[in-house]
Amino acid sequence: MSATDKPLLSVRDLKKHFPIKGGILGRTQGMVQAVDGVSFDVAPGETLGIVGESGCGKSTTAKLLIGLTDRDEGDIVLNDRTLGRDMTLRALRRDIQMVFQDSYASLNPRMTILDSVAFGARVQGLDDPLGRARRLMDRVGLAADRFAHRYPHELSGGQRQRVNIARALAMSPKVVVLDEAVSALDKSVEAQVLNLLADLRAEFGLTYIFISHDLNVVRYISDRILVMYLGEVVEIAPVDQIWADQAHPYTRSLFSAMPSMDPDNRTEKPPLAGDPPNPIDPPSGCRFHTRCPLAGPVCKTRHPVLGPRAQGSTHWVACHLHDAHSGHPEAGKVVPA
């Protein structure tokens, strides 16, 4: 995104902490810091990929964006209007729609496909919801004449995901949030749906927020990649830059954990030991310092701030190694790969 582009969607300091209740009195015993101060911009027509391991807050971020979960703090600004100030949730959902991972659970089993696709447009009071739904079904590759009156259980996973995509588009949204939308599909079907998503993006001028754990898929579809770790953004950069040069040690580990696909050159050493820590009680300072191969004393105590790698750079990272004044012994030096 260049500096002249005005963002379509801005997220500022989004926070969501879930209380953990327990004990005989059901008192709050702790907080899961699912999303803790996430900020990013998305330009019109851009696709932002969000990656990270389970529990890093990717899906919670998605749910906060369309108001499925109430945020504790932070602003969601769409087209210069701020949710809760000069934009209602209803208006937000007309412009931001979502496709979920589980294609079956996200459809009402008692409604026909056509009714499901038309439902949102009807609720929002748009013209001709049924005609709209039929046209969209044809567009996503499910002939409306054949499929309109079928029920979700009569379709395959790939077909159901096409229904969910059609339903998301029925509102003519500006932004579509795809939360692991192709992860449950078989590889051969996944490729079909990715082709469809790319076509629809070009045709309707859509902006995608694409959440996935599969780095190859994210690389294929995204313009920029945002990396999350334990509820925070640790790195955000254009896809080619981050693919060539990962600035954050966590991003580097995540990328090198990908299977090599080369039988003559298999992975010999795991990039990280252990599982991701629990977001209930995240580590102090930099949340990655417990697993980081390059952690210094400052990492345990001070929290790194997300900022550009160099003046004016579009590659942002939250790591003391990239801040010459952080006090990390290796700070500012070239980080070994």
Next chain:
Amino acid sequence: MTNTLLQIENLDVRFKGARNVHAINDLSLELKQGETLALLGESGSGKSVTLKTLLRLLPEKRTDLGGRIRFDGTDIMTLSGRALRSYRGGDVSMVFQDPGLALDPVYTIGQQIAETVMRHKGISRADAMEVALDMLHRVRIPSAERRMKNYPHELSGGMRQRVMIALALACRPRLLLADEPTTALDATVQIQILLLMRELQREFGMGVIFVTHDIGVAVEISERIAVMYAGQIIEEGTTHEVIRNPQHPYTQGLLAANLHDVARGTRLDAIPGSPPALETRPDACPFAPRCPLVMDACRQALPPTQRPGPRRRVACLRAGEPIPA
């Protein structure tokens, strides 16, 4: 020349019920001692059914089985009672996809591993606990002494899968069956488990059949790959042969769909359509409706198996032909 550990000949598995499913159709496979084979395929291709058949875990009343399976010379289709119990868990054991479901929530992990060892090796509880502790060390569980007393829910997903592997290997089986053991894990944990399994395989020397839908995982773990489609093996060879020189159009499509090193914005060569439902037994090439190289002959009869090299096979009339762009 290494010995054959497992020989499957013309296996058929059909599930009976309101509708019949021909899950496995004429599957033959050979595994030598100490070999690691990846069974690669998409959902419904019959990978997991093959593993369950090998352990005789399928419900007998609702399943029709045909063909022969021999493990180290013993016919396992006829095993029953004590012999079957000693075969399961003793000679052959299995690691499941979800260790949270496969482990018993009311016993500590130490007790669970020890119970298996006592049952199969007939040793005392104290000795079995020693074995369990040793196994936890071998699967690199930190502070294993303390972990012995933990219940499954107290462990993370990656730790539970390590426990599952320790349990499966505690009786030193000669064949380990792994059903998507890393699919539910995060990428950074998945690679740890794959490397651990590779290391333990070298150490213990058992044969491994590793079921996965992920080509990348198959490349990391296996020496050989068998690709399944519609209950049949449509291509088999060494990992190198299958990845570098895929011969079946389905394997070629699957590799292209993996998106490894695909440039952004280019159109993907997606395989159109979806796999067949298998309500009837395929009498022609099951991939024909989706195949870019299909000919009339493909729709007439099952394709003959071509054998372009030793232990290399492809079930396709047009094996090795490139797919037109």
